[in-house]
Amino acid sequence: MDESRALRRTGWAGLASVVLLVAGVVLGYLVGVDDPGMSDAAIIERLNDDARQAGAGVGLPVLAAGVALLLWFAAGLRRVLDRLSGGDPLAHVVVPAAALFGGLIITGVSLDVASAFAAWSDEFTADPDTVRAFGMAGQVVALTGLIGCGVLVAVTTRIAQQAGALPRWVIWWSYAVAVLCLTGFWSGGMASVAFGLWLIGAAIGVLRVARRPPATQAVPAAGDGVG
Template sequence: MDDSQALRRAGWAGIASVVLLAGAVALTASVGVDAPGMSDADILRRLNDDTRQAAAGIGLPLLSAGVALLLWFAVGLRQILDRLSGGDLLTHAIVPAAALFGGLMITGVSLDVATAFSAWSAEFTPDPDVARVLGTASVVVALTGLVGGAVVVAVTARIGQRTRTLPRWAIWTSYAVALLCLSGFWTAGTGSVAFGLWLIGAAIALLRKA
């Protein structure tokens, strides 16, 4: 496989990862408890809903697949940045940062659906307060993972700025996205959306480069 074909596949992997991650979050959120103010009755109804439990069961494998594709894309992005920069050491942060994002996202979602999965067992009685605590913890963990996304975006922007391979608007937009990712916990998930859109743009750029 030549470099052009490998980069093209990495670009498509990046686009597919965004689709899978978004779908996985939508499926698992249906059973999770991300609003502590929800009534006990509503929480128990969500946790014991077979359809929601099944959706979460589908969502977790999709999430893992999305993270795997994201790492594939990160490898291709690092290869391009390494080539453009002449071996800048900053590029070595790309793949670990993507792994940090993916790992914390999987952990956060798993915490959110843990109570619902436990409810499948006849030996476990769901506790609304436990679900609230795990749901809140899941949000904190998952949004903390956006730090990894911020590193991916900032490194790409910095190398694009130093090598003058990115237009000025793309560089400063990327820095803004990195700041949103760093403040994701305080911006009600806006950083997640911004990072997803940035990934699609970067993947398209990678396809064009290939």
């Protein structure tokens, strides 16, 4: 497979990962409890709703597929960053950072939906307080995973900045996204949305690199970068 085709597939994997990650989290939310103030009756109703249980059952594999595509994208992004930096070892951080995020978000969503899966069994009697505890634990774990996103964004932005591959406003916007992700536990959903938008931009950047002739792929023109 030629390099341009590999990068194109990498870029499309990045875009697809955004769709699947969002879908997986939304489907898990159907039965999850992230509001400890929810009434006991509402919690029990959510857990025993067959449609919501089925949605959550589909959501976890969808989420896992999204994480797999994100790792594919991160591996391709590392190749682009290697070119930009001339082999800076810092570029190799992006794949472990994506793996940290993927592992923690799967764990967090799994904790959130665990009680609903157990409710499929006639031998399980849900306790609302236990469900609340699992839900909050899942939320904390998933938000902690945004640290991996912050590292991914920061490393990519730093290398692109050193190579002069991005306009200044994109550089500072990307750093702002990195800070939001690193403080994701306190920024709530803002960090997740910001990272999703950044990931879309980075995937489009990789697709643009893939369209260039091989001789010009090594250093993107200003404004045509990867973030």
